Amino acid sequence: MxxxxxxxxxxxxxxxxxxxxxxxxxxxxxNDLETGVGGAVAVLSAQVDDLTRTLQGAQKTAGDSTDILEDLTGRAEDVAKRLELLVASMHDLPDAMAPAEPTEPVFRRHPTERDLAG
Known part of the structure; x- marks a missing residue:
């Protein structure tokens, strides 16, 4: 036994x-780095690194664009204030400078040769 x-x-x-x-x-x-899961993990790790760099670049570009837009918005607000002042100052102009519009239509007859001879 x-x-x-x-x-x-x-x-x-x-x-x-x-x-x-x-x-x-x-x-x-x-775990083989060529054909197994190890290779897939290595590829995914490289892709994550690439995406991280791309994301950092996009964030930097977005930050730069934000700064440029803030500058342009500030300039546009300054120009809008100046335009408002110009429009307000136009209301202060006297009415004599405005062209006079006729209140009634004026009809004139052009002289003909017969009118000039007679």
């Missing part, structure tokens, strides 16, 4: 050793 138990124990140990060997090979292929 001891011998059967020893044989079963050896067989179990060999089976566990074979199982560990197969798992080790699968894990090596799984």
């Amino acid at each position: 001891d011998m059967i138990a020893d044989i079963l124990l050896i067989a179990g140990a060999l089976g566990a050793g074979l199982y560990c060997f197969v798992l080790a090979r699968r894990l090596a292929r799984f």
Whole structure:
């Protein structure tokens, strides 16, 4: 009976050793940098780095655009204030400077040759 138990124990140990060997090979292929998940992780890591750089560039560009827009908005507000002052000062002009419009239509007859001869 001891011998059967020893044989079963050896067989179990060999089976566990074979199982560990197969798992080790699968894990090596799984973590392979060329074709396995390790390669996918490496590619994704590179893409994350690229996206981070692109995002930083976009944030810098947006910040620069914001500064330019704030400057242009300030200049536009200054110009709007000056225009308001100019329009307000036009109301102070006397009415004599405005062209006089005739209140009634004026009809004039052009002289003809007969009118000039007679």
